[in-house]
Amino acid sequence: MSFNNNVATKFPKLAPKGPSGELLLASERAKGSFDVNELSKFMYTDDWLQRMYKVLEVLENEPAFDKSDRYYLSREDKLASSLWKDNRIVELVREQNWDKTDTQIADLLYDQSTPFTLHYNMFIPTLMNQTTAEQKKLFLAPALSHRIIGCYAQTELGHGSNVQGLETTATYIPETNEFELHSPTLTSSKWWAGGLGKAANYAIVMARLITDGKDLGPHPFVVQIRSLDDHRPMDGVTVGDIGPKFGFNSVDNGFVMFDHYRIPHVSFLAKYSQVEKSTGEYSKPPNSKLSYGTMVFVRANIVMGVRLALAKATTIAIRYSAVRQQFVDAANPKKWDNKVIETPVLDYTMQQYRLLPAVAAAYACFFTGREMLRLYNLNQEAMQNGNFSLLADLHASSSGLKSLTTTMAIDSIEDCRRACGGHGYSSFSGLGQFYQDYLPNVTWEGDNYILTQQTARYLLKTFRNVVAGKAEASEYNQTITYLTQYLENPKAKCPATKPEDFANPELILSAFGFRAAYGIAQVAEQIDRHGRSWNSMLVEISRISKAHCQFMLVRNFIVALQNDDHLAKAENRPMLNVLRKLASLFALHTMEKELSEFLVAGYLSSEQSAMLKQQVISLLEQVRPDAVSLVDAFALPDYFLHSALGRYDGKVYEAMTEMAEREPLNQTLVVNGYDQFIKPLTNPTKPSADGVAAKL
Amino acid sequence: MSFNNNVATKFPNLKPRGPGGEALLNAERAKTSFDIKELSKFMYTEEWLIKMNNVLQVISNEPAFDKSNRYYQSRTDKIATGLWKDKRMIELAREHMWDEQDTRLANFLYDQSTPFSLHYGMFIPTLMSQTTNEQKKLFLEPALKHKIIGCYAQTELGHGSNVQGLETTATYIPETNEFEIHSPTLTASKWWIGGLGKAANHAIVMARLITDGKDLGPHPFCVQIRSLEDHRPLHGITVGDIGPKFGFNATDNGFIMFDHYRVPHVSFLAKYSQVKPSTGEYSKPPNAKLSYGTMVYVRANIVMGVRYALAKATTIAIRYSTIRQQFVDAANPKKWDNQVIETPVLDYTMQQYRLLPIVASAYACFFTGREMLRLYDLNQEAMQQGNFNLLADLHASSSGLKSLTTTMAVESIEECRRACGGHGYSNFSGLGQFYQDYLPNVTWEGDNYILTQQTARYLLKTFRNVVAGKAEPSEYNQTITYLTQYLENPTSKCPATKPTDFLNPELILSAFGFRAAFGIAKLAEQIDRHGRTWNSMLVEISRISKAHCQFMLVRNFVVTLQNDPSLSTPQFKPIVNVLKTLAYLFALHTMEKELSEFLLSGYLSPEQSAMLKEQVISLLEQVRPQAVGLVDAFALPDYYLHSALGRYDGRVYESMTKMAEAEPLNHTLVVDGYEEYIKPFIHQNKDKTAPSKL
Numbered sequence A: 001m002s003f004n005n006n007v008a009t010k011f012p013k014l015a016p017k018g019p020s021g022e023l024l025l026a027s028e029r030a031k032g033s034f035d036v037n038e039l040s041k042f043m044y045t046d047d048w049l050q051r052m053y054k055v056l057e058v059l060e061n062e063p064a065f066d067k068s069d070r071y072y073l074s075r076e077d078k079l080a081s082s083l084w085k086d087n088r089i090v091e092l093v094r095e096q097n098w099d100k101t102d103t104q105i106a107d108l109l110y111d112q113s114t115p116f117t118l119h120y121n122m123f124i125p126t127l128m129n130q131t132t133a134e135q136k137k138l139f140l141a142p143a144l145s146h147r148i149i150g151c152y153a154q155t156e157l158g159h160g161s162n163v164q165g166l167e168t169t170a171t172y173i174p175e176t177n178e179f180e181l182h183s184p185t186l187t188s189s190k191w192w193a194g195g196l197g198k199a200a201n202y203a204i205v206m207a208r209l210i211t212d213g214k215d216l217g218p219h220p221f222v223v224q225i226r227s228l229d230d231h232r233p234m235d236g237v238t239v240g241d242i243g244p245k246f247g248f249n250s251v252d253n254g255f256v257m258f259d260h261y262r263i264p265h266v267s268f269l270a271k272y273s274q275v276e277k278s279t280g281e282y283s284k285p286p287n288s289k290l291s292y293g294t295m296v297f298v299r300a301n302i303v304m305g306v307r308l309a310l311a312k313a314t315t316i317a318i319r320y321s322a323v324r325q326q327f328v329d330a331a332n333p334k335k336w337d338n339k340v341i342e343t344p345v346l347d348y349t350m351q352q353y354r355l356l357p358a359v360a361a362a363y364a365c366f367f368t369g370r371e372m373l374r375l376y377n378l379n380q381e382a383m384q385n386g387n388f389s390l391l392a393d394l395h396a397s398s399s400g401l402k403s404l405t406t407t408m409a410i411d412s413i414e415d416c417r418r419a420c421g422g423h424g425y426s427s428f429s430g431l432g433q434f435y436q437d438y439l440p441n442v443t444w445e446g447d448n449y450i451l452t453q454q455t456a457r458y459l460l461k462t463f464r465n466v467v468a469g470k471a472e473a474s475e476y477n478q479t480i481t482y483l484t485q486y487l488e489n490p491k492a493k494c495p496a497t498k499p500e501d502f503a504n505p506e507l508i509l510s511a512f513g514f515r516a517a518y519g520i521a522q523v524a525e526q527i528d529r530h531g532r533s534w535n536s537m538l539v540e541i542s543r544i545s546k547a548h549c550q551f552m553l554v555r556n557f558i559v560a561l562q563n564d565d566h567l568a569k570a571e572n573r574p575m576l577n578v579l580r581k582l583a584s585l586f587a588l589h590t591m592e593k594e595l596s597e598f599l600v601a602g603y604l605s606s607e608q609s610a611m612l613k614q615q616v617i618s619l620l621e622q623v624r625p626d627a628v629s630l631v632d633a634f635a636l637p638d639y640f641l642h643s644a645l646g647r648y649d650g651k652v653y654e655a656m657t658e659m660a661e662r663e664p665l666n667q668t669l670v671v672n673g674y675d676q677f678i679k680p681l682t683n684p685t686k687p688s689a690d691g692v693a694a695k696l
Numbered sequence B: 001m002s003f004n005n006n007v008a009t010k011f012p013n014l015k016p017r018g019p020g021g022e023a024l025l026n027a028e029r030a031k032t033s034f035d036i037k038e039l040s041k042f043m044y045t046e047e048w049l050i051k052m053n054n055v056l057q058v059i060s061n062e063p064a065f066d067k068s069n070r071y072y073q074s075r076t077d078k079i080a081t082g083l084w085k086d087k088r089m090i091e092l093a094r095e096h097m098w099d100e101q102d103t104r105l106a107n108f109l110y111d112q113s114t115p116f117s118l119h120y121g122m123f124i125p126t127l128m129s130q131t132t133n134e135q136k137k138l139f140l141e142p143a144l145k146h147k148i149i150g151c152y153a154q155t156e157l158g159h160g161s162n163v164q165g166l167e168t169t170a171t172y173i174p175e176t177n178e179f180e181i182h183s184p185t186l187t188a189s190k191w192w193i194g195g196l197g198k199a200a201n202h203a204i205v206m207a208r209l210i211t212d213g214k215d216l217g218p219h220p221f222c223v224q225i226r227s228l229e230d231h232r233p234l235h236g237i238t239v240g241d242i243g244p245k246f247g248f249n250a251t252d253n254g255f256i257m258f259d260h261y262r263v264p265h266v267s268f269l270a271k272y273s274q275v276k277p278s279t280g281e282y283s284k285p286p287n288a289k290l291s292y293g294t295m296v297y298v299r300a301n302i303v304m305g306v307r308y309a310l311a312k313a314t315t316i317a318i319r320y321s322t323i324r325q326q327f328v329d330a331a332n333p334k335k336w337d338n339q340v341i342e343t344p345v346l347d348y349t350m351q352q353y354r355l356l357p358i359v360a361s362a363y364a365c366f367f368t369g370r371e372m373l374r375l376y377d378l379n380q381e382a383m384q385q386g387n388f389n390l391l392a393d394l395h396a397s398s399s400g401l402k403s404l405t406t407t408m409a410v411e412s413i414e415e416c417r418r419a420c421g422g423h424g425y426s427n428f429s430g431l432g433q434f435y436q437d438y439l440p441n442v443t444w445e446g447d448n449y450i451l452t453q454q455t456a457r458y459l460l461k462t463f464r465n466v467v468a469g470k471a472e473p474s475e476y477n478q479t480i481t482y483l484t485q486y487l488e489n490p491t492s493k494c495p496a497t498k499p500t501d502f503l504n505p506e507l508i509l510s511a512f513g514f515r516a517a518f519g520i521a522k523l524a525e526q527i528d529r530h531g532r533t534w535n536s537m538l539v540e541i542s543r544i545s546k547a548h549c550q551f552m553l554v555r556n557f558v559v560t561l562q563n564d565p566s567l568s569t570p571q572f573k574p575i576v577n578v579l580k581t582l583a584y585l586f587a588l589h590t591m592e593k594e595l596s597e598f599l600l601s602g603y604l605s606p607e608q609s610a611m612l613k614e615q616v617i618s619l620l621e622q623v624r625p626q627a628v629g630l631v632d633a634f635a636l637p638d639y640y641l642h643s644a645l646g647r648y649d650g651r652v653y654e655s656m657t658k659m660a661e662a663e664p665l666n667h668t669l670v671v672d673g674y675e676e677y678i679k680p681f682i683h684q685n686k687d688k689t690a691p692s693k694l
Helices: A021-030 A037-046 A047-059 A075-096 A100-110 A117-130 A133-145 A292-324 A349-384 A389-419 A423-427 A434-444 A448-465 A478-488 A499-503 A505-529 A535-563 A569-594 A594-600 A606-632 A654-661 A674-682 B021-030 B036-044 B046-059 B075-095 B098-109 B116-132 B133-144 B292-321 B349-384 B393-417 B423-427 B433-444 B450-465 B478-488 B506-530 B535-563 B570-593 B595-600 B606-632 B654-663 B672-681 B684-689
Strands: A149-154 A167-175 A180-184 A190-193 A202-211 A215-226 A239-243 A254-258 A261-266 A332-335 A340-343 B167-172 B179-181 B190-193 B204-212 B213-226 B237-241 B252-260 B261-264 B332-334 B339-341
Touching: A021 A292, A021 A606, A037 A047, A037 A149, A037 A569, A037 A606, A037 B332, A037 B595, A047 A100, A075 A100, A100 B672, A117 A133, A117 A149, A117 A202, A133 B133, A149 A190, A167 B332, A180 A215, A190 A202, A215 A261, A215 A292, A254 A389, A261 A569, A292 A349, A292 A606, A332 B179, A349 A389, A349 A505, A349 A535, A349 A569, A349 A606, A349 B423, A349 B535, A389 A423, A389 A448, A389 A478, A423 B167, A434 B133, A434 B570, A448 A505, A448 A535, A448 B133, A478 A505, A478 B506, A499 A505, A499 A606, A505 A569, A505 A594, A535 B098, A535 B349, A535 B478, A535 B506, A569 A594, A594 A606, A594 B046, A606 B423, A606 B433, A606 B535, A606 B595, A674 B075, B021 B292, B021 B606, B036 B046, B036 B570, B036 B606, B046 B098, B075 B098, B075 B349, B098 B450, B116 B133, B116 B204, B116 B595, B133 B179, B133 B292, B167 B213, B179 B213, B179 B433, B190 B204, B190 B213, B204 B252, B292 B433, B292 B606, B332 B672, B349 B535, B393 B423, B393 B433, B393 B478, B393 B535, B450 B506, B450 B535, B478 B506, B506 B570, B506 B595, B535 B570, B570 B595, B595 B606, B672 B684
Parallel strands: A149 A202, A167 A202, B167 B204
Antiparallel strands: A167 A180, A180 A261, A190 A254, A202 A215, A239 A254, A332 A340, B167 B179, B179 B261, B190 B252, B204 B213, B237 B252, B332 B339
């Protein structure tokens, strides 16, 4: 080329058309009816917020945690930058004396899984729970000091949710006191294990234990897969990365196959079951209900995580909707400095209807997550005293709640992205990769459809118990309460006679309880009386799980507002008021979404549904002025959001153009491929600048 | 390193656990009750299928059209590959004497937008329809020969659907007989323009025409933006790529800003309105309703496109769901060679409930797209004879149908992806990038929410006309028909007394018509009697548009099966039977999804809805054995699907592992970054005990 092609494109120094995003957001914030900081503290505690700001300050000055290039990186670059982060965070923990909460906050703020994520989340916890003292010394100690890096290999190419169908075998060889790991078919290849593809040198491998000719089903083994000297795969191990995915591309999800690969006897994780040396005799694990308690804890945290996901999505969408303007609403034109401007899209009812219920849902998940953690603690205590009466309801609800809330989150993230119009489609919105990375939540820790079956089984069993008079009422078991109420009066009707009647918490709870009970009764009838098979009822089964969990979400929200001491204080009145509106909006919008079930149950009439819809629209109007403050209260820093549209300062268009300037394609004037593919078309006869003759 | 790191990882030569995907799919195909090829021919015509196969032969041997690397490429590589394809396509069209349809087929099969897509899709069509003869010679001719490459620059950083809000100006300068194009603010930057970022050297720019001090609103200009010598941006122009997107990353969507940039008078596209040289006097375009006809055509093709999208998504999900096995359904264990095997997931009702209605909706979109094209032709003929009777209904329905069906498509693609379980999340499923690339359809050619307002305005107006006795019934206007029926009997009830009563076209059409009319009547009441504002009713407004369009989809499906002469021959009986089952499934599943509206209108009772649900489950059972045959009939080649899960031969696991072998990360043994970031941890003790290193 006859000119310097390496000239980066820069935008001219112009301001966006006024009023600017800063001014628009400032005027929104002036409308807020409550103290934003107080609400943040109520949700997170002052201590947590202080810690977050401290950790944030550290990260913002760490090149390894810089997000500027996040949306432009190729897969290889993503992995390399993630390994850098994994390395640096270990150093930072040491340098800054971070405790577990600090580290968790750092990971939360960084907001991207990395090759080491499963080392901390699965490898180490498994070693903690399932090893003998000897194994702890051998595996856990080096894992904690990062001398070994592990992952967790369970699912296989042909086998997912059904653990019993796994094919990989581990056969005990008494002669050498070893196990032989083997992958008999292509479908037995371990598949999807995070960190396995490139980073880990150890793996927990779930394999069918075979000893003395008996297949004892899947058991965990800790297995070295790569050399500790030079990281090469060990002989007999075929291991690699499973390739590009819809999201999670900063993680090296991997495959591994074993070809008669021998590992020592000590590899078998032996806290709960054992294989006796040389005889190979197997002893079973004690049947322990205690592990169900842990599941409740994991799921309570997932629900809390949903709260953050909804918070992130709505923070971006609400702020941008207050800045983005489109058309003039002729009946109610927006004025600024006495001039008509285009109407901010958040002033359109449709936009409010799409976004404000998602804000309410974020708060709903907070209160339910908090309640689940409280019950988890109560239940752990009770179980230690031999009382298992809380467990079944808690566990069943937690299955369904994990399913319901993660599905809510994923739907809302995508709806928020679409509600951002064209720019929602840009990676700079921060919502695209977020959706892609969040999606596995609906599959892992129990596939969302399969989980609803667990919940439904419990609901049906409880229903039969209540009918048989064998269920004992308890303040910790709402299922029994609403089923009993239903059976006492299966023809109950909603008492509402005007839209405002729907603001009544008692009415709302009765409605949700009745609708759930009605669905459960119908399914029980179909299965118990009409002999319908479980498979043929799967659609209704998922519906009753959802109905039950929506009842729980609504109840936890409402009851918390009635009973929380902090909220009862006079100075917190404005906060309580706005939370009450949100609780009503969440409940009534959910009721409207599921309207057909309330109608089919005979609880709601057509006339009442019209009132309900009217009340929803009226709640949207009431929440609208607090919208920006409500998302501000989530206290999510710009570093976390990494979104041009969701910035706290509203400088949307400045951020969009700055991020476009960083696009690698804009670092040269003329694109690669011009000489080969465009020039021959546009200049078919002309000799090239270098001259054709010179080339001949 | 002390070893050769460039060793590619290969899987051992093992088979998947049996029965293999091939055997399972064969067993499915053996269950099919109709002739798959005949159904394909009915939908596409034999001629089209032959053409497709011819084009497929050509491009599957063309390196520029090879898809093997598609899922691994970085953005920069995608653009370069896209440009290669663009150039090779022009050569192939010449070499093989392809007509427009062949070229379209090649683009369809390649299935990815490229930098030149908008040159063909928008630049050339605009030049064809909005230029004078002089301009045709100046711009259109070189565009057709690819001497200039164009794009279409309308939306701006701060302005999307509202064209009247655009900020870029084009001020007429009488002294030099030029226009001065200018971007006054940052928000005025053109944004999102496909092909503008890196490839195009010309653009149609929509800018506010200012002449004689008057702002006449947005008008189109044809503007050179890059040098024809060396492709550098011209002076006064800031142009580039808008960066990475959720999808569409093979296209260089761009931005452009103008700094008092002068273009000659001839740049103003002058077929419909003119600016007189030197005086700058403006003459208005004649008000042409004709352009609405074109919109109907574009939208009919979008609906036909939805059919392909649904066909692709379901082909992948259905085939994979017959191969993927999970758990044993204890009540009905699946046997193979007399042994119990895990149950293929398609045998679970839930999976059927998620997937089979989508197969049905692909067929529904086919019949509605076909009917829209038929009515478009009828209407064009009528309009040429001065008859504009058909236009309003046709245009209003087409707005709502574009909105409804593209929304159905994106939801369905994502539902199919999720129904593929874990592997749906792998790019090798073919469904991830597909979802990402398809999404803009819900925004372009009219934002889906805004479009429903157009439809609703027409429905409300028609309702008022019917009430006032001013609407004339016509066989081409179903809206008037169902509104009239409703007003004659606004308290009518569904006559069903048992589940099978729902298998009745008359009952189904009455139900959908009644439900649409009820919603329209309620909305009219709120606005006309209770003075509710348009803004406060937007939620209901989108609902009535949807209700109307669901009526249209159901009606076009049901009525065609009754009336299509090509389906009435005896040998078509098995095909008609399965299509009828699909039509019922589509209608009743839609009714179930929208149950609350049917209940609210008082048309359906809670008891009847229980029957309806039972009938849906029973239809799923009936369609289940035909599932693979029905997606095979879409006749989508493996090259097009490019999916490990959706292959015709069912070799899912062989294909997953092969594609994993092609992952660039697997071409070395030890990952980049190991030395810097991992080794220091692993060797921390060794360092202490290895003085030789000091």
